[in-house]
Amino acid sequence: MKTLLLSNINMQPLVPLLKPAEVVCGEYNSILMDLVDPNSAAASDAFDRVLCLFDTDALLGDAVFGEDVPDQCETLISALERFCARNPGKIVVASTFCVGTSRWLTFADLTHPKSLATREAALNERLIALARKTANLVLIDLGVIVRRHGEAALMSSTFWYAGRIRYTKQMFRILATTVQQALEAYANRSRKVLVLDLDNTLWGGIVGELGPLGVALSEEGEGRCFRDFQRALKALTRTGVLLAICSKNNPGDVDEVFERNPMMILRRDDFASVRVDWRPKPDNIVDIANALDLGLDSFVFIDDNPVERALVAQALPEVSVPDFPRRVEDLPSWFAREIVPRYFGKHVISEEDRNKTAQYRANEVRHGLASKLDLDAFLAELGIECTLHVDSADYIPRAAQMTQKTNQFNLTTRRYQIPDIRRFVDSKDHAVVVLDYKDRFGSEGAVGLAILDLAEGRIDTFLMSCRVIGRKVEDRIIDKAIELFRGRGLARIVGEFIPTRKNGLVASFYDSHGFALVSEFEDGRKLYERIIS
Amino acid sequence: MSERAVREIIALIASELEIPESRLNAGSSIDTTPEWDSVGHLNICLAVQDRFGISLDMEAISQLTSVAALAGLLDRT
Numbered sequence: 385m386k387t388l389l390l391s392n393i394n395m396q397p398l399v400p401l402l403k404p405a406e407v408v409c410g411e412y413n414s415i416l417m418d419l420v421d422p423n424s425a426a427a428s429d430a431f432d433r434v435l436c437l438f439d440t441d442a443l444l445g446d447a448v449f450g451e452d453v454p455d456q457c458e459t460l461i462s463a464l465e466r467f468c469a470r471n472p473g474k475i476v477v478a479s480t481f482c483v484g485t486s487r488w489l490t491f492a493d494l495t496h497p498k499s500l501a502t503r504e505a506a507l508n509e510r511l512i513a514l515a516r517k518t519a520n521l522v523l524i525d526l527g528v529i530v531r532r533h534g535e536a537a538l539m540s541s542t543f544w545y546a547g548r549i550r551y552t553k554q555m556f557r558i559l560a561t562t563v564q565q566a567l568e569a570y571a572n573r574s575r576k577v578l579v580l581d582l583d584n585t586l587w588g589g590i591v592g593e594l595g596p597l598g599v600a601l602s603e604e605g606e607g608r609c610f611r612d613f614q615r616a617l618k619a620l621t622r623t624g625v626l627l628a629i630c631s632k633n634n635p636g637d638v639d640e641v642f643e644r645n646p647m648m649i650l651r652r653d654d655f656a657s658v659r660v661d662w663r664p665k666p667d668n669i670v671d672i673a674n675a676l677d678l679g680l681d682s683f684v685f686i687d688d689n690p691v692e693r694a695l696v697a698q699a700l701p702e703v704s705v706p707d708f709p710r711r712v713e714d715l716p717s718w719f720a721r722e723i724v725p726r727y728f729g730k731h732v733i734s735e736e737d738r739n740k741t742a743q744y745r746a747n748e749v750r751h752g753l754a755s756k757l758d759l760d761a762f763l764a765e766l767g768i769e770c771t772l773h774v775d776s777a778d779y780i781p782r783a784a785q786m787t788q789k790t791n792q793f794n795l796t797t798r799r800y801q802i803p804d805i806r807r808f809v810d811s812k813d814h815a816v817v818v819l820d821y822k823d824r825f826g827s828e829g830a831v832g833l834a835i836l837d838l839a840e841g842r843i844d845t846f847l848m849s850c851r852v853i854g855r856k857v858e859d860r861i862i863d864k865a866i867e868l869f870r871g872r873g874l875a876r877i878v879g880e881f882i883p884t885r886k887n888g889l890v891a892s893f894y895d896s897h898g899f900a901l902v903s904e905f906e907d908g909r910k911l912y913e914r915i916i917s
Numbered sequence: 918m919s920e921r922a923v924r925e926i927i928a929l930i931a932s933e934l935e936i937p938e939s940r941l942n943a944g945s946s947i948d949t950t951p952e953w954d955s956v957g958h959l960n961i962c963l964a965v966q967d968r969f970g971i972s973l974d975m976e977a978i979s980q981l982t983s984v985a986a987l988a989g990l991l992d993r994t
Contacts, residue, residue: 546962
């Protein structure tokens with residue numbers, strides 16, 4: 385694989401940026417000769433790729449209006465056509481025509497029938513028509529690059545006059561990336577599946593806390609960012625990319641969003657595969673890959689949570705895991721400008737691409753747990769540090785808030801106000817235990833709470849924020865509780881599970897933490913006991 | 918010119934010209950380094966603009982042809 389770079393201006397600074405591709409610069413301004421002469425370097429076996437980057441301004445010479453344009457541009461297109469036909473084994477990458485704004489004359493250009501703008505459009509129309517019927521021609525849209533980043537940042541008069549270098553380093557970098565992405569797309573090496581988280585990724589907020597209609601998804605402000613992101617995802621499905629969901633949530637909550645939230649752009653059948661449960665995400669992604677029968681190296685995973693991203697990146701190195709934008713308003717443009725070109729570039733879009741999701745949904749079959757990934761090793765590397773605060777006045781407001789907001793990992797779902805918590809803190813017969821969490825990605829603050837009745841030996845309240853579910857920190861609170869109960873000389877303690885619509889996650893929590901079921905009531909409430917002496 | 922500026926400039930020039938840093942020192946210039954030709958020089962200037970956010974004019978490009986001159990520019994900005 386060797387590439388010859390042809391241009392009518394100095395493109396030498398692009399060469400090192402195209403590495404690891406081996407690129408040789410053609411002779412300065414030899415573009416036409418190289419394309420036309422059957423004995424040229426471009427036509428020789430030494431190169432299997434030819435990169436033609438036209439500088440339209442230089443080609444236009446002294447032209448002011450389209451009618452004064454020398455034939456060079458038209459000649460180049462004809463030469464390109466013949467070169468592609470004569471060398472079907474070579475891939476030719478060519479840029480579109482793009483006239484610099486420093487050539488523009490005046491307002492009349494907009495309406496003048498022979499203005500350079502009109503001329504540019506006509507040239508590109510011919511070039512695009514050629515690309516449509518030429519299998520080995522790949523076009524790069526220079527106009528889009530200039531509109532996106534701005535001429536001022538991309539062009540330099542200084543280097544132009546100092547050495548026929550039109551572009552800044554930034555533009556050379558963008559060009560190099562664009563050429564690489566266009567060739568990847570041409571070779572069909574794009575990714576096939578985009579796996580998405582839900583809370584704070586497809587919509588704002590946490591559905592388990594806010595409800596199916598409470599999540600941010602609207603035509604205003606933050607909600608519009610997520611809605612526009614969904615629009616972009618919907619468009620992506622039309623290009624043959626499959627979407628999948630991998631979310632830690634109660635399946636019922638997610639179903640309700642799809643069924644009841646009128647602001648959802650994406651429908652359930654826009655997803656080839658859906659995994660909503662509390663299992664580690666790498667397990668679920670492996671599951672999705674097996675169900676769809678696609679390799680993990682064709683997967684991209686988008687999640688706002690850096691811990692989930694790190695977990696997936698580490699357990700499944702083949703999966704691409706891009707960072708998530710820091711500001712929600714950047715979400716749609718980040719996706720369109722960075723993610724789509726980087727992972728989902730397409731050279732052509734076929735009829736089959738439009739229906740790919742339906743096709744894969746039909747094939748999807750449920751698989752059992754495909755692989756056990758080493759969760760403990762990952763958790764050890766997270767560097768989790770928990771601090772436990774007992775009866776601390778500083779945490780009273782947060783403790784009350786947690787009892788109000790936490791639905792999923794909440795054994796009894798008792799809601800308390802600040803004065804209630806204060807009473808527990810002041811009481812000698814109660815203990816309020818708050819867990820502060822941090823890891824190498826940062827601090828989550830107070831995310832766990834237990835309220836203990838020390839007189840009765842009963843765990844009144846036990847909850848964890850869903851942000852840290854699955855990281856085994858709940859054991860730390862249980863250990864602390866046992867220590868406090870023992871301090872009161874208790875030999876046995878009582879745990880309680882009160883079922884709600886949302887807390888199915890912890891229905892068997894006590895069963896797996898050394899407690900024995902003592903009684904089960906008609907309303908589903910369960911009492912457990914554990915000997916601690 | 919500061920030692921830090923010299924170090925940074927040498928690293929940048931070596932990377933642009935694709936030569937080992939050991940080939941360069943505070944006294945190196947376009948005249949003492951064969952790889953530092955006119956194309957190489959434009960690459961160095963493009964990189965200086967990009968890396969340090971300095972806007973060079975044509976005059977500067979024609980004068981900044983030594984490690985000392987480039988390091989001096991870094992110190993002044």
